[in-house]
Amino acid sequence: MLATDAFGGHGGIAKFNRDLLSALCTYPTCSEVVAIPRRMPMPDAAEPLPARLTYVTSALGSKLHYLVAVLKVVLSNPRFDLVFCGHINLLPVTFTLRFWARVPVVLVIHGVEAWGPTSRSLTNYLANMVDAFIAVSQLTKRRFLKWTRPKENVGFLLPNSIDLERFRPGPKNAALLDRYGLAGKTVLMTLGRLSSCESYKGIDEVLEVLPKLTEEIANVAYLVVGDGTDRRRLEEKAKSLGLNKHVVFTGYVPESEKVDLYRLADAFVMPSRVEGFGIVFLEAMACGVPVVASKADASREAVRNGALGILVDPSDQQDIKAGILEALNRPKGVVPEGLDYFSYNRFEQRLHYIIGNVLQKGMITDQANSTEVL
Numbered sequence: 481m482l483a484t485d486a487f488g489g490h491g492g493i494a495k496f497n498r499d500l501l502s503a504l505c506t507y508p509t510c511s512e513v514v515a516i517p518r519r520m521p522m523p524d525a526a527e528p529l530p531a532r533l534t535y536v537t538s539a540l541g542s543k544l545h546y547l548v549a550v551l552k553v554v555l556s557n558p559r560f561d562l563v564f565c566g567h568i569n570l571l572p573v574t575f576t577l578r579f580w581a582r583v584p585v586v587l588v589i590h591g592v593e594a595w596g597p598t599s600r601s602l603t604n605y606l607a608n609m610v611d612a613f614i615a616v617s618q619l620t621k622r623r624f625l626k627w628t629r630p631k632e633n634v635g636f637l638l639p640n641s642i643d644l645e646r647f648r649p650g651p652k653n654a655a656l657l658d659r660y661g662l663a664g665k666t667v668l669m670t671l672g673r674l675s676s677c678e679s680y681k682g683i684d685e686v687l688e689v690l691p692k693l694t695e696e697i698a699n700v701a702y703l704v705v706g707d708g709t710d711r712r713r714l715e716e717k718a719k720s721l722g723l724n725k726h727v728v729f730t731g732y733v734p735e736s737e738k739v740d741l742y743r744l745a746d747a748f749v750m751p752s753r754v755e756g757f758g759i760v761f762l763e764a765m766a767c768g769v770p771v772v773a774s775k776a777d778a779s780r781e782a783v784r785n786g787a788l789g790i791l792v793d794p795s796d797q798q799d800i801k802a803g804i805l806e807a808l809n810r811p812k813g814v815v816p817e818g819l820d821y822f823s824y825n826r827f828e829q830r831l832h833y834i835i836g837n838v839l840q841k842g843m844i845t846d847q848a849n850s851t852e853v854l
Contacts, residue, residue, distance in 0.1 A: 481515045482574055483566035487527055488520040492759045493590055497566055499641050503828040505532040507835055516550055547573055554580045568594050571606040584611035584838055591756015595623040612838050614638045616757045617778035636834045641827035642762040649768030649813040653740040660728045665701040669745035671760050674708035682751035682794055683714055689797045690723055705741055707732040742767040747807035751794040758782045762822050768813040772803040788816040
């Protein structure tokens with residue numbers, strides 16, 4: 481598997497890749513999985529590697545290092561059965577090694593990166609040459625197929641998973657309440673990367689509706705968890721709206737604090753516009769926090785089209801406000817019935833089903849709804 485990051489990485493894609501690699505390692509006939517990450521932002525925080533996984537970190541640094549490391553791996557082991565390309569931008573490297581490996585290539589697509597043609601014509605061409613692809617949402621699958629025609633049109637659905645043992649309801653952490661000045665307040669929360677090129681998470685929309693919410697809930701606070709290049713702009717916006725006393729930006733927080741941070745929230749709110757799935761919704765719901773998601777993107781799939789959470793129109797402030805108030809009226813500490821649809825065990829079963837289909841000769845049938853039977 482060629483991946484952007486996985487173990488030692490952070491964010492939704494890294495989490496998906498860790499689950500994917502772990503599930504690959506438990507496939508019944510698997511003897512070894514070799515993963516080559518493009519980057520490893522947090523090497524000191526890397527989780528223990530699963531058995532059967534060889535994690536090649538010699539590729540870190542430059543594109544040339546990466547290509548050399550990939551070729552070394554393939555040339556030293558001619559026995560691979562499948563090659564997974566963990567991001568569409570890695571397709572040129574993936575197909576370079578295919579000359580030696582000569583096995584099926586499975587592309588994994590996550591969201592907006594695959595919703596339309598990329599800026600590279602070679603990558604766009606190769607997107608049509610994959611043997612199969614895995615999408616984390618039906619929306620991403622549909623948009624990918626609008627501009628590509630993979631040679632066998634074989635697409636599989638594999639939504640993100642949630643660790644229901646780790647993420648579960650619990651009391652608000654007193655130390656964190658004191659740290660962020662949230663004691664006695666009604667807390668709204670958004671968690672995500674604050675990147676200037678990803679200013680579609682819905683934080684702007686929540687900030688814009690917050691002044692009206694303060695008229696009805698005087699002690700409301702908005703906790704924005706995460707860091708990135710867009711943080712300063714968002715802080716200035718909160719200040720210009722007179723929300724200094726109501727908005728808290730935490731900056732980067734370690735993975736070890738994530739569960740306790742979710743438990744601080746009375747409602748998790750992310751009315752995004754271009755989300756490819758939104759694992760944060762699963763994490764919040766598993767912690768017993770009512771969630772407000774978007775009708776406009778694949779967030780609706782994370783809440784099962786409204787069965788697990790509240791859906792709002794991100795372009796309608798009144799709808800966002802009504803959704804937040806509804807979430808705050810829902811009981812806290814209750815895990816929605818049906819969230820186990822996204823359990824890791826189901827994820828593993830789905831992936832094994834996909835592998836079995838790809839490895840079989842003559843697997844030329846569209847498996848659009850393959851996960852629905854598992």
